[in-house]
Amino acid sequence: MEPIAISSTDSESSDWDLDLYKALNASQLEDSASSFPNSRGDRFLSLPSSSGINSTGLQGSIQPERKPSQNGHSSHSNHDMEDDQLQILSSFGDSKRILPPSFPQSSSSSRQIVPPRGVGSSQTRETYGKTYPHQWPNHVKAHMEETFNRASNDVMKDNHVSRVLPSYMNPISVPTSQYGAQSDLYRPGVVNEQAAVDERLIYQVALQDLNQKLPEVDLPEGLLSVSLLRHQKIALAWMIQKEKSVACSGGILADDQGLGKTISMIALIQNQKFLSKPKSDESLKAEALNLDDDDGKDTVVVDEENHEVKLITEASTSTQKFHNRKPAAGSLVVCPASVLRQWARELDEKVPDESKLDVLIYHGGNRTKDPVELAKYDVVLTTYAIVAKEVPTKVTDEEDDDDQRTGDRFGISSSFANRKRKGVNGGKKKKGRKGIDGSIIDCSGTLAKVNWFRVILDEAQTIKNARTQMSKSCCGLRAKKRWCLSGTPIQNSIDEVFSYFRFLKCDPYANYQSFCNQIKIPISRSSETGYRKLRAVFKAIMLRRTKGTLIDGQPIINLPPKTINLKAVDFSTEERAFYQKLEAESRSRFKAYAAAGTVSQNYANILLMLLRLRQACDHPLLVKGFSSESVSRVSTRMAKNLPKDMQSNLLNLLETLTICHLCKDPPEDAVVTLCGHVFCYQCVSEYLTGDDNTCPAPKCKSQIGADVVFNKATLRNSVHNDDDNHGASSSRIDAKSIVLQQDYSSSKIRAVLEIIQSFTGACSSSSSSSNVGEGPIKAIIFSQWTRMLDLVEMSLNQYCIVHRRLDGSMSLASRDRAVKEFNTDPEVIIMLMSLKAGNLGLNMVAASHVILLDLWWNPTTEDQAIDRAHRIGQTRPVTVSRLTIKDTVEDRILALQDEKRKMVASAFGEDQSGRSGPHLTAEDLRYLFMGANQPV
Numbered sequence: 001m002e003p004i005a006i007s008s009t010d011s012e013s014s015d016w017d018l019d020l021y022k023a024l025n026a027s028q029l030e031d032s033a034s035s036f037p038n039s040r041g042d043r044f045l046s047l048p049s050s051s052g053i054n055s056t057g058l059q060g061s062i063q064p065e066r067k068p069s070q071n072g073h074s075s076h077s078n079h080d081m082e083d084d085q086l087q088i089l090s091s092f093g094d095s096k097r098i099l100p101p102s103f104p105q106s107s108s109s110s111r112q113i114v115p116p117r118g119v120g121s122s123q124t125r126e127t128y129g130k131t132y133p134h135q136w137p138n139h140v141k142a143h144m145e146e147t148f149n150r151a152s153n154d155v156m157k158d159n160h161v162s163r164v165l166p167s168y169m170n171p172i173s174v175p176t177s178q179y180g181a182q183s184d185l186y187r188p189g190v191v192n193e194q195a196a197v198d199e200r201l202i203y204q205v206a207l208q209d210l211n212q213k214l215p216e217v218d219l220p221e222g223l224l225s226v227s228l229l230r231h232q233k234i235a236l237a238w239m240i241q242k243e244k245s246v247a248c249s250g251g252i253l254a255d256d257q258g259l260g261k262t263i264s265m266i267a268l269i270q271n272q273k274f275l276s277k278p279k280s281d282e283s284l285k286a287e288a289l290n291l292d293d294d295d296g297k298d299t300v301v302v303d304e305e306n307h308e309v310k311l312i313t314e315a316s317t318s319t320q321k322f323h324n325r326k327p328a329a330g331s332l333v334v335c336p337a338s339v340l341r342q343w344a345r346e347l348d349e350k351v352p353d354e355s356k357l358d359v360l361i362y363h364g365g366n367r368t369k370d371p372v373e374l375a376k377y378d379v380v381l382t383t384y385a386i387v388a389k390e391v392p393t394k395v396t397d398e399e400d401d402d403d404q405r406t407g408d409r410f411g412i413s414s415s416f417a418n419r420k421r422k423g424v425n426g427g428k429k430k431k432g433r434k435g436i437d438g439s440i441i442d443c444s445g446t447l448a449k450v451n452w453f454r455v456i457l458d459e460a461q462t463i464k465n466a467r468t469q470m471s472k473s474c475c476g477l478r479a480k481k482r483w484c485l486s487g488t489p490i491q492n493s494i495d496e497v498f499s500y501f502r503f504l505k506c507d508p509y510a511n512y513q514s515f516c517n518q519i520k521i522p523i524s525r526s527s528e529t530g531y532r533k534l535r536a537v538f539k540a541i542m543l544r545r546t547k548g549t550l551i552d553g554q555p556i557i558n559l560p561p562k563t564i565n566l567k568a569v570d571f572s573t574e575e576r577a578f579y580q581k582l583e584a585e586s587r588s589r590f591k592a593y594a595a596a597g598t599v600s601q602n603y604a605n606i607l608l609m610l611l612r613l614r615q616a617c618d619h620p621l622l623v624k625g626f627s628s629e630s631v632s633r634v635s636t637r638m639a640k641n642l643p644k645d646m647q648s649n650l651l652n653l654l655e656t657l658t659i660c661h662l663c664k665d666p667p668e669d670a671v672v673t674l675c676g677h678v679f680c681y682q683c684v685s686e687y688l689t690g691d692d693n694t695c696p697a698p699k700c701k702s703q704i705g706a707d708v709v710f711n712k713a714t715l716r717n718s719v720h721n722d723d724d725n726h727g728a729s730s731s732r733i734d735a736k737s738i739v740l741q742q743d744y745s746s747s748k749i750r751a752v753l754e755i756i757q758s759f760t761g762a763c764s765s766s767s768s769s770s771n772v773g774e775g776p777i778k779a780i781i782f783s784q785w786t787r788m789l790d791l792v793e794m795s796l797n798q799y800c801i802v803h804r805r806l807d808g809s810m811s812l813a814s815r816d817r818a819v820k821e822f823n824t825d826p827e828v829i830i831m832l833m834s835l836k837a838g839n840l841g842l843n844m845v846a847a848s849h850v851i852l853l854d855l856w857w858n859p860t861t862e863d864q865a866i867d868r869a870h871r872i873g874q875t876r877p878v879t880v881s882r883l884t885i886k887d888t889v890e891d892r893i894l895a896l897q898d899e900k901r902k903m904v905a906s907a908f909g910e911d912q913s914g915r916s917g918p919h920l921t922a923e924d925l926r927y928l929f930m931g932a933n934q935p936v
């Protein structure tokens, strides 16, 4: 009997592994498989020798036998559950055996399934279960674990339990139940018939595209005022082709930030408008009817002999047509509020007068309520917030319920579905209001009352969380063609991809169960093969080029180089002392929670501790907390007019530790709305600029505005007539400490000033420098905290450095003005930007330096920020300085970012420079879609 290690220090050990372990009945496991320690004291699970699996890498070739039950599935006694785990284990060896030749035959494809150490101890499972509930966001789980690992290790050592590695170490976290009672359903090849047909279609499309040199299409003269670059002509040809595709009419244009996705999309719109025959009124009406047939009424047939895919459209009844009749509109662009004007500008500047498109910005309180009016425009620009407000999620909610039922029936995805159930509307379906005569009144907004020809989601990662209202509402838009534009479609986990499949109606993956079967679970079984499969699917629906991509051996674009420097800064002695005290306090509190098994109950506390540590790295004063004056100014009068008990209740809410409903971090500049929901001031302000005035807290439909957003100082002032603006978040902080003074220049601020000085000569008595002919050297400085921007601003003022600022509390018009002045005014050399408000979409090529003051959870957000400067139009080399403080929580965030980068690179098959890995072959595709033994 050969033993196989199931315990390891492997950094991929994760929730998934633990879930897998939890799916096992521990006593059965120990009964049926002897367990004994290895030399490290780890535990081994022994497999029957007939499995052919050996301890060195699961490279055996024999599948464990399963006993089919009468209904064809395995019976699911505990013993069989154990079999399921063995099956999963053995599949690693199996996948190796049947890999096609072009697959790298490295042992890494045989990823071991490794429950955490100490799995034999029920105490471990108990501690884990209490400590890291699944509903916590992955980054939080990961970060908590990383930040407090030493503390928790101590506790675990004390309690004879092992360290549980964070979930991010494994890109996939598949809930236990997915491997539960009916795991047969998760074997490749055992999928429902429709899913198999749909998948075959994707396979055919991937095969058609394979190794086919992508053609180029250019627009006739006069349709654009600039020439398309080569990669944009390729994108145009690809998009035209995809819009004709029946597998999924549209796709994901995932080019790196700044490669010109906007202009590629404008070219597509122009192509369709000017190259299609002008339509008569009658044909437009007919189209309105046909458009009602969208979204799944077509039947797809694969003609395998001819390698063709055919579409058969079912005729719908005339009554249906009558009821569904909606005006046929052009292209709808949905984007974050901060890039709305940029889209309008691009449409204006890149299209010459003689072929102008009719563009409507659908934003603001006075937007039209008439769907016929919307239908008059070629392009309508709007925001995600407005879509969320106007488009009912009924269909998606029903699908969710279906998923739930399916999940319940098959024992899968219940954790996903449960989370969904708790989501928007509390699981209640939105229904139309009843009119006086009992008929249902359609409550949907104007956007939902037209049939769009094309819907384009710009910065499509905004919908990455499939459970959000925004994500569901986007799916609810009726459209013939659907597009996602994003340079960073995957940020935290593979689950995010599901959201795009669902929006694109890309079957079979638009269904969560099929997505798990076909994509998520294969990745969790063998990351190498699983990711190859995902890349094969992407081949059919995604076009991605990075700045490192070569076309015919030539760089896709000749941009000046970008150099990223990780600048590790040292704390001053005082800052270090401050930080260490804070860290020691945090650790001992975490230890106490862990020892008492109350970590999950102290979720908000722990997040706050983390926040303070992160902020202390920027400037100790951030930890002390002080309130932004702008909040109080707006709502002071309103607060004074509130009844006293309401003032006290709102103040209590603010003083009770909680999480911002929008960014899910402890709030910076906490504010509470009249309806009693707490946010960061910046987050709620940013939300309000998106033109939705419904409170963004789940289930809350209250109307909010700047006048009903209160901070602590305002409320305290009203309740106690107390003007004291103390927002100190830690009672133990010595406010007199030198590092807590506003004029204390923290190490990071000093580092920033040094960098500015290095390229401008500012911050010294000498005057600012500039490159002759190219204008002055400029920099963008990003921080996730507006208070850090305040502090940097004070230093800039001190040295008379002319700057502008962009944060979430500013109106769109003032943001626009700030960007324009930074880009054009030679006096303005610094732009202070909030990472939350300024990382997307904006063109700021006037800057050749980017300084990131603090680290963000996922590296793609930082990449987006950096690419505001490193994009088409940049003429100078770009230098990026990422500032971190040595030996702090920031080291662990860096490690976390590395893991996420690896996950994203695996999903796209890219190396560090962004180049693609080896191409897939036809044989690879067949294997990936069909398995080893099935004929195509």
Ligand SMILES: Nc1ncnc2c1ncn2[C@@H]1O[C@H](COP(=O)(O)OP(=O)(O)OP(=O)(O)O)[C@@H](O)[C@H]1O
Pocket: 226, 227, 228, 229, 232, 255, 256, 257, 258, 259, 260, 261, 262, 263, 264, 346, 486, 487, 840, 841, 842, 843, 867, 871, 872, 873
């Ligand atoms: N063919 C072209 N000719 C001239 N300018 C171009 C061309 N293509 C793109 N640009 C310019 O390059 C800049 C970047 O383009 P764009 O904003 O479309 O990139 P993007 O891929 O959408 O980036 P992001 O993902 O950051 O939104 C813009 O200023 C745009 O006007």
